[in-house]
């Protein structure tokens with residue numbers, strides 16, 4: 769049975785304090801990519817970074833989820849999930865590896 773777009777379920781997440789509705793079942797990386805700037809962290813050189821490999825290898829997608837460092841590409845969005853990126857922060861305080 770084919771589902772129509774009107775039956776698509778969504779969950780509410782909070783990204784950097786801003787509530788957002790996203791399709792249920794998508795990864796945090798996909799949710800972040802839907803909203804500008806789509807970045808996840810800042811490199812030690814001060815460059816914005818975003819998910820690259822999508823399979824848990826590069827760690828470019830490190831974010832804080834519920835206060836804990838997680839890989840956005842390996843985490844499915846859940847209702848009420850609080851996600852904090854460090855995009856735009858000063859160099860040298862980038863999110864460490866989980």
Ligand code: FES
Nearest residue numbers: 820822824827841
């Ligand atoms: S995008 Fe490479 S580890 Fe998540």
